Structure formats: structure tokens, C-alpha cells
Amino acid sequence: MKLILVRHPQPLVAPGICYGSTDLEVAPAELEHTLAALRLLPDLPIYSSPLRRCAQLAARLSGNAIYDARLAEMHFGAWEMQAWDAIPRAEIDAWAADMVHYRPGGGESVFQMAGRIADFYDTLQSDTIIICHAGAMRLLRARHAGLPPAEMALQAAQTAHQIPYGSTLTL
Template sequence: MRDAIAASSLCIGQTDIKVDRRKLKCLANKIERFVRLNQLPKMMWVSPLHRSLKVGVILAQRGFKCTIAPEFAEINFGDWDGKSWEQIEKQQIDEWCNNFVHFAPDNGESLQQLFNRAESWLDKILAEQKDHPVLAIDHAGWINAAKMIAAGQEVPNLAIKWSRSVA
């Protein structure tokens, strides 16, 4: 498992990285406060990747019911995952940027596949939960995809149209 600081120049999708326990606790505290202030049920969905799962473990110790959703895993960058961006051939990165929707690194998934995975989970959970809030601890790629799906947006066809930050 890689350290989060050392991972800053790496292509990170489903590579598990260590996250400072203080940051995990801080996020758990924010979530707990949000749930309390909004009088929400102590139910949470989490990704199986440690950077999400460990927040769920902290919250479970505080009485939350945390369910692991394999569909929540970050995009699978396949053979690129965990490598420095400099180690990935420029031609492959150019192919990805020029075919942003459908390009998948070897043994990885495309952005369209991530969107399909997110949309499938959202459809399932919305059918089950109806009008109840759904709390989730997830990853930037999955969250961006879910936000775009919820807004009725298409999968972005160019890398420049991909949202960079998740608030």
C-alpha cells in the first residue's frame, strides 16, 4: 500500500493508498456532524478501497451501519494504476484524451464503463431507498460521474470537459 503523499504524482484509481489517520478521523467527524445536524439515519455506503472503507470503519465504531458497495470503487486504470504519469507512454495518454469516453488502459475500464457502473448503482439504490437520503463515502471519479448523471449530462467526450474538483 502506498502513502498518500508519495502517491501525488501517480495515476491512482483502484490502487489502495494509505491515508493519514487524522484525515480519516476529520472526515468521519464532519460526516457525523452533518448527519446529526440534518437528522439523518446513521447509514452509510462505502467503497471497498481503504481510503473510503477506513472512514466507514471509524463511523461503524460510532454506531453507523456501513455497507460496502464494490460498485463505488474508483475508476480502474488497469496497467496504469499506481504508476507515475511519466511512466505511462505519452501516446497512450493522448489516445485517452482524444477518445475520453471509450479509451481504457490495458486491463482497465473506460469512462463510459465507470458511468455505466455508477448509473446502475444509482438506479438500484433509488428504487430501493425511494425518497430517503443516501450517504456515501466515495472517490472523485465516481462522485463526478454520479453528479453528471444526476444532472442529466452525457459522459464528457473530451478530457478538458471533466470536472476537476469534488466539493
């Protein structure tokens, strides 16, 4: 099964802000730029995170996109919309000590997110385009490689995030 993963365009948020599952808009110019870069995508079913930064792109690519909450970015609880610099160092250190199971800001752990991403992946039956977030992309890549949720979470937590906005990854 071929999957084409697309990261959403850059959202309207100041640099250095933890925004995870916060539902942010995308600047119209960013949306148009990403659409232009995706003009050669094949005609496949499109699944998308329901968060606006993904859903806006999905709606422009297809009138039949399917929005699935399991594709949303990780929920960072009380850390959402806080400057990374303002989050207490002890909390960041606690997360670094247990990247898989720690729930940043009391939100969601990477393991919990891996479970919902695995559940989504396991329902797929054909080649598909998936518009989502960097975290979801790393977890989908791990699931596509056959890893169970605990190993997906560990691999995603240990993989440096280097997925540009609006980029694609074909599995």
C-alpha cells in the same frame, strides 16, 4: 432524493502517481481530520466504496455501512501505481482523444464506470450518504441530473477534477 457525497481522505501515495482502483491506506491523522469535518452529517444510511481509503472512513462513521464495489474508482489497468510522467505520451494522447471509451492501461473506460455507477444509483430509494472517489462523485452528480451512462461519461470526462479530499457535495 438527497445524496451527500463524501470524498475519501488523502491516501498514502506519492504525488504524481496514477492510483485509481489501487487499494491504498489513509494516514491516521488524515482520517481523524476528515472525521472531525464530518461530525455534523445527518443520520442517514451510508454506502461506501470497498477500497480502504473510503471503507476506513465509513467504518468510523457507521457500524452499518454498506460496501458496494460499484462505487470503486476507475481501474487504470497497467497505469495503476505508475508515475503519470512515466506513462507513454502516445497512450495519454489516445485517452485524451477518446475520454469516454478509451481504456487507460487496458483497464476500464469512463463509459464502463458510468454504467456501474448508474446501476448503483438506480437502486437507491432514500436520502443517503455515499463515501467514494472524485470520479464516482462526478458520475453520481451527472446521474442525479438524469443523464444516461453515455452522457454521464462525457460530462464527467469533460469536467475538471476539483474535489478536495474529505469534502462533501450535496445533491
